[in-house]
Amino acid sequence: MLLTDWLDHRRHRWPSTASLHLLINNQTANTTSRASNHWISAPKRGQDATLERLRVDRRLEKALIHGPDPLHLAEVSNLAEKTGMRYADSARALLEQAAEQHLQGNQLDRDAP
Template sequence: MLDDLEIGNRQLTIAGHTRPLDDLTMKLLLDWLEHRRQRWPNTANLHLLINNQTATKVGRARNHWITATLRGQDATLERLRVDRQLEEPLTHRPGPLHLAEVFGLDEKTAMR
């Protein structure tokens, strides 16, 4: 939901877990919010991700809408997720506690 995004604190809450936003994610979110505002200026939908079908309603965009965009591409959501997790320690702090915080991982998983 839009209320789950804290731009000033660079945080996003997902499923009750507050996660910090890195520079790339923050830029993409700001670009998306600007696109969303221009494309659907009068929408009452409070979901962060909306599309043509959901902009005039109050429901969320379905998973199919997101995954269909990547269908047939070399990049998949899973590959992007793993790549992002591997890149984080190379560009920021490599500690497992940082990884656990950024990605919402269990500490043992982050250590591995």
């Protein structure tokens, strides 16, 4: 919910920003620079969602949406190829797990009286 609220605020506040960074502020909205570590970290202290968790979650979401292609992930997220492969492997495992759960649910439906 917090991330969705931020994205709505970001779109409303800076509708024509060229920045590809998730977290931007008044100084970075009109550039392609990222917000400073201090600006980002200070309000996050004591929160469960760390910046690294957000970063990992965002990359994994890309892998789930666009398919687990390690070269695509490496290119669009500016990752090393091995890192792209790890994200692709994780996305593949999540997709397989979801498919298995779906099949098991269908089987249970068929077995019900």
